[in-house]
Amino acid sequence: MRSAFKxxxxxxxxxxxxxxxxxxxxxxxxxxxxxxxxxxxxxxxLEQRAIVLEFMAxxxxxxxxxxxxxxxxxxxxxxxxxxxxxxxxxxxxxSQVYKWIARHPSEHKLVWDENKELWDQIDQExxxxxxxxxxxxxxxxxxxxxxxxxxxxxxxxxxxTISSDDYKCNK
Numbered sequence: 001m002r003s004a005f006k007x008x009x010x011x012x013x014x015x016x017x018x019x020x021x022x023x024x025x026x027x028x029x030x031x032x033x034x035x036x037x038x039x040x041x042x043x044x045x046l047e048q049r050a051i052v053l054e055f056m057a058x059x060x061x062x063x064x065x066x067x068x069x070x071x072x073x074x075x076x077x078x079x080x081x082x083x084x085x086x087x088x089x090x091x092x093x094x095s096q097v098y099k100w101i102a103r104h105p106s107e108h109k110l111v112w113d114e115n116k117e118l119w120d121q122i123d124q125e126x127x128x129x130x131x132x133x134x135x136x137x138x139x140x141x142x143x144x145x146x147x148x149x150x151x152x153x154x155x156x157x158x159x160x161t162i163s164s165d166d167y168k169c170n171k
Contacts, residue, residue: 048135050162052085052155055119055129058096058103062146063128067104069147070130073155074108082135082163086111090119090127130155134162136169 054070056063074085085108089097097112113119122131124144132141132155141158143151161167 048082050083050135050159051133051137052083052159053088053118053131053133054085055088055090055113055122055124055127055131056100057089057091057127058100059091060127064103066128066147067106069152071104071106071108073152073159074106077159077163078107080163082165083159085109088113088118090116132158132162134169135167138169 052074054066056066056070070085070087077083077085087106087108087110089100089110089112091097091100091112094112094114097110101110122129122139122142124131124142126144128146129142129144130147131139134140140162141155143154145151147155
């Protein structure tokens with residue numbers, strides 16, 4: 001399941017040039033909704049970066065309660081070029097995602113998993129759920145539910161370990 005998730009992440013995040021001839025043309029092709037405009041993150045922002053995925057939805061009360069925890073942690077690592085935070089909205093409609101954005105303005109990125117393709121690939125049943133991928137985009141941490149002190153500590157310890165310049169993937 002985890003290797004399928006890893007492959008899905010890679011296929012979702014990267015779109016290759018038409019002939020795969022020029023590796024420099026690999027781009028991150030997931031639109032990011034920030035409440036003002038859509039933007040596209042280029043692949044160079046993903047190379048050798050740990051990715052923290054926080055799955056959430058506007059209809060989820062626990063997700064709203066977790067929003068400040070996620071935002072505070074994302075702010076803490078904002079200047080760390082080895083870590084990327086992405087909220088992944090699994091709402092049914094884009095309007096629900098924009099309601100979330102209006103209620104929880106954020107400095108980190110939010111993407112809409114419109115067809116729940118990404119959500120269907122992870123090994124979680126409930127939201128909010130956090131999944132952390134190391135620099136090789138392997139799942140190294142998963143949890144669902146509200147972040148208590150223990151979960152916050154586990155998440156921070158995981159990020160600290162995998163975002164260090166000395167971290168080596170399990171390849």
